[in-house]
Amino acid sequence: MKRKKIGLLILLSIIVCLFVPSLGQPGIHFGIIKAIEKKVDKLREKTEPYSNLPDISTFKTQKSDRFIVDIADICSGFPFKGRRAKDPHQGAHVHFDNGLDHWPKGGVDKPENYPPIYALLDGVISRVDYSFHYGNNLDSYCIDLAFAKDSSGSIYILHYSIEPMIAEPSTNFYREFIFISKGQEVNKGDIIAYMYTPPSSSSASGIHIHFHIKRMNVEGFMAPALFTYAVVKQFHAKWSIFGYDDSDPIPVCMGYKLDADENPFGTGAVNLLW
Amino acid sequence: MKRFLLVIITVLLVGFLATPILIADNLDNKIGIGLGNPYFCIKYGLSSKLSIEGRGAFGSGIFAGGARIYYNFNPEYRAVIFVGGEGDYVSFDVDDVEGIGLVGYGFVGGEYFITRRFTFNLDIGPAYIFVRENQFDFNEKGLEWVFNLGINYYFK
Numbered sequence: 001m002k003r004k005k006i007g008l009l010i011l012l013s014i015i016v017c018l019f020v021p022s023l024g025q026p027g028i029h030f031g032i033i034k035a036i037e038k039k040v041d042k043l044r045e046k047t048e049p050y051s052n053l054p055d056i057s058t059f060k061t062q063k064s065d066r067f068i069v070d071i072a073d074i075c076s077g078f079p080f081k082g083r084r085a086k087d088p089h090q091g092a093h094v095h096f097d098n099g100l101d102h103w104p105k106g107g108v109d110k111p112e113n114y115p116p117i118y119a120l121l122d123g124v125i126s127r128v129d130y131s132f133h134y135g136n137n138l139d140s141y142c143i144d145l146a147f148a149k150d151s152s153g154s155i156y157i158l159h160y161s162i163e164p165m166i167a168e169p170s171t172n173f174y175r176e177f178i179f180i181s182k183g184q185e186v187n188k189g190d191i192i193a194y195m196y197t198p199p200s201s202s203s204a205s206g207i208h209i210h211f212h213i214k215r216m217n218v219e220g221f222m223a224p225a226l227f228t229y230a231v232v233k234q235f236h237a238k239w240s241i242f243g244y245d246d247s248d249p250i251p252v253c254m255g256y257k258l259d260a261d262e263n264p265f266g267t268g269a270v271n272l273l274w
Numbered sequence: 275m276k277r278f279l280l281v282i283i284t285v286l287l288v289g290f291l292a293t294p295i296l297i298a299d300n301l302d303n304k305i306g307i308g309l310g311n312p313y314f315c316i317k318y319g320l321s322s323k324l325s326i327e328g329r330g331a332f333g334s335g336i337f338a339g340g341a342r343i344y345y346n347f348n349p350e351y352r353a354v355i356f357v358g359g360e361g362d363y364v365s366f367d368v369d370d371v372e373g374i375g376l377v378g379y380g381f382v383g384g385e386y387f388i389t390r391r392f393t394f395n396l397d398i399g400p401a402y403i404f405v406r407e408n409q410f411d412f413n414e415k416g417l418e419w420v421f422n423l424g425i426n427y428y429f430k
Contacts, residue, residue: 030311030421032331032338032420035401039418040371043413047409
């Protein structure tokens with residue numbers, strides 16, 4: 001009798017197992033693992049675009065002719081100044097002057113009438129920070145563009161920190177200036193955001209975009225040496241008073257007096273990188 | 275196939291309810307082990323009405339480990355109807371997607387004593403699943419319906 005019951009149990013188990021595959025349809029899952037698999041598959045879809053990124057070494061020679069903003073829009077700037085500089089700053093800057101209320105264009109206050117910010121390369125938006133509080137009552141908005149990886153699988157991102165140098169005027173104000181979302185694939189030249197330049201803010205107010213390369217989930221910043229020499233030369237022509245390391249004029253470059261770990265191409269410490 | 279599944283569930287549930295045979299035993303202080311689809315578990319009866327269980331479930335690159343608590347409505351019968359809850363910690367490494375997660379699962383089900391030691395059990399309910407991958411910090415969350423089947427062996 002006991003054997004008969006155990007046999008019945010085994011038979012029932014076999015029947016159930018035969019129908020296991022049909023239970024994996026949307027909504028109901030045979031076992032918790034099937035349900036988790038569905039969620040992990042969705043995660044894989046989100047991470048898939050990153051697997052197609054080119055190797056970072058590609059950008060040693062293949063530079064972008066698209067700067068992060070229209071150079072005509074900026075009033076000054078400077079390159080990434082490495083640790084060996086007299087006055088190091090681990091990020092390049094572009095500065096804006098809205099002292100004469102040049103923006104919004106036409107006096108119509110909508111994001112599209114402010115300076116556009118571009119994807120300088122094809123890539124994937126890996127992070128969007130709609131409002132980042134820092135300093136003394138200041139809020140910025142930030143975008144990370146993943147554009148390359150290396151042989152170890154590290155993802156290289158270009159970080160844009162967009163800093164209007166004021167407290168965010170109202171809740172979600174900067175959100176309207178961001179035209180992409182996390183996980184979105186973008187192409188070189190796409191407008192990813194607009195630079196909010198507060199009214200009557202002269203160059204002295206310090207409105208700027210700080211940008212550098214970093215590796216995802218790895219400490220340390222690297223020089224954004226991703227542009228053609230012609231673009232870097234145009235940028236250099238705009239540096240004005242910021243184009244100095246203490247009192248030393250900085251030559252045409254995107255990275256100045258870099259330590260080895262500040263050089264994204266792994267070619268060691270260099271004085272000038274573009 | 276959905277209809278077939280419903281038929282199986284209905285037949286089993288009706289079977290459970292229609293066989294209130296006292297087996298002169300209860301779940302108090304009983305220790306059991308179980309296997310299912312795919313999981314393994316160790317179950318212990320805190321009282322005739324309450325049981326706890328430690329369980330681990332595994333699949334290709336996914337592991338979920340946690341605990342369950344059962345409330346048994348009719349513990350002295352051959353067909354025991356229960357409700358309960360489960361919480362799991364999840365870790366996964368599937369292809370190049372690696373991360374962790376959490377699961378909360380509420381269920382209703384039944385356990386059928388084929389013999390005094392061998393049982394067959396099933397449960398069904400909604401599971402809230404949250405998973406996060408490590409590299410880009412993406413996450414996924416939401417409700418999914420889960421259906422479990424298994425067998426248990428009690429040592430006394």
